Amino acid sequence: MTGRFDERARGLLDAAGWARVERVYLTGDGDSYHATCATEMAFESIGGVVCEPLSAMRFAHYGAEWMRPAAPGRVLVIAISASGGTERVVEALRAARRYGALTVAVTGRPGSPLTRVADRTLLVDLPDTEPSPGIRTYQASLLGLLLIALQLGRAPRPDITRDAARDADALREELVVLADHVDATAKAIKRECRRVADLVADAPVMVMLGSGPSYGTALFAAAKMVEGAGVFAVGQDLEEWGHVERLAYPDDMPVFVIAPPGRSRDKATEVIARAHELGRRVVAVTSRGDTAAAAHAVLPVHGQVREEFSPFLYHLFAGYVACFVAQALGRLPFQTHRS
Template structure:
């Protein structure tokens, strides 16, 4: 039987994110501290973050946290790339003996991901599953599991599940850093920052609703929408494009800020809606340059930026403001919040429901 998807559920899930973060934080932290993935510093030298769809986007958004807070090399891979290309299976097993492979799947039923974790374990890697579904097939093949249960979850393009996956990854990065020798007090500070981000999530969600509703009128008729970002914002860009596709059946594409300047800058129509993830951090200045360039070419520019970023406010046609301050490693907790409501309102303007494109 086909699940019953509604636009109202998308808005309910967006409204639940702040409370989800508060509720899940303690439960997830307790589980993470029970996973001894990094107690021997010589064991874990690199991390693979593996998933498909939203799970892969969360992996991209969390990569910086593993680099900076855990102090390990980290590579996000789609499930198929990990399985067939990503880990040099046919070479010496020692290549994976120092690896931690984290498989992310809300349902826990991604067949390619299950096969990838099985193969990684066979070649000497430690494996960890992050899922919202207890006792799923993914949990049966992983050495350790983080289960992030979401009460009252209903059929919907991934919104609550995306944040839960991202939370699991961020707390794992912090704990891995602690187990590898970072001061426990520093890990405690980082964990408190993640929990405190719930207030910023709540304030940002409230501020975005009406702006997303008005913006939907502006972009619903566009043949394509671009979403641009870099660093953690690249994961957000892909996630936001996916929500527009899943909810409204419109074509949207996520792209790296720099790559857009080399390729998609040439695409038509000239007034194509172009969303720029411009959160504070390393790529913010480049995001401003790209937004300025895009507007000069005639694009309709939408900036996802700090609420007091006056430069972006002057450059963009529309600003989707982020309220509250978080370090860049955690910025995806805020930057993705517009995606669900905007996709919902675009679908409403087009009189469409999620996931209906290929139904009879």
């Protein structure tokens, strides 16, 4: 989908329009909000803009009024909704327009309410979507947001001397190559995810940990466990877990630590060791070859990836583990077994 979505992203604004953007707000609910947290770093390090992800209600009620765009086009608000019909996300985009921001909808459904409110729309539509906990729609949202970040990075800016267009083309090719790594990782971890499900299925609560882009991945992974298996799970930042959640019972609570190469890798290693000391059932999601000796199980991610793009590879375990836990518990997604 990269070529098709990239062509659409390029057409959202002209070169001058991209260059005017100084600040980006990302907003959505559920998986869409998780995608905003997972791509914040890319907008700042690649796009060259200040970026703030906010859930839709928080943006509409506590964020939009204080954006105060300094000039037309300086503030860009991107709202994400796979269905295009999430009421609070539509409300957030209306608030953004009311306070003078340029708005873009990222959605999988043309002609949806969100597209009718937005100034521009990036359509990230997929064939043959299924009524299951969102995985492909999440991937489409990630891809759409990252391609917008690349367009911002392509724009000429007075404080940047590098060849922005050449760099953006190289980064786009990195995204394309990730498809092979996604495939290899999904195949490699499936059997191990079943073993992990057997290890954790009896737990009443679980926690997923990550920082930077992996914080968004942790939120997404927790959501899959809730939606797919009906098990209460939370996503949390690595450092914050050390301050609060490490004190919670039960002592053998499953702790999934998402640890790609990058700025938080050392902290993730530290948390794996600390969680093991506390008696937690620790699962490390890390690059292939990393031993994570203190973990009870390791889910190996194939392929080298920059931290900004790591959410594409490091979320893959979540759907499998949730599925296998649901099977162990005799449940169906969204509690439909109760129907």
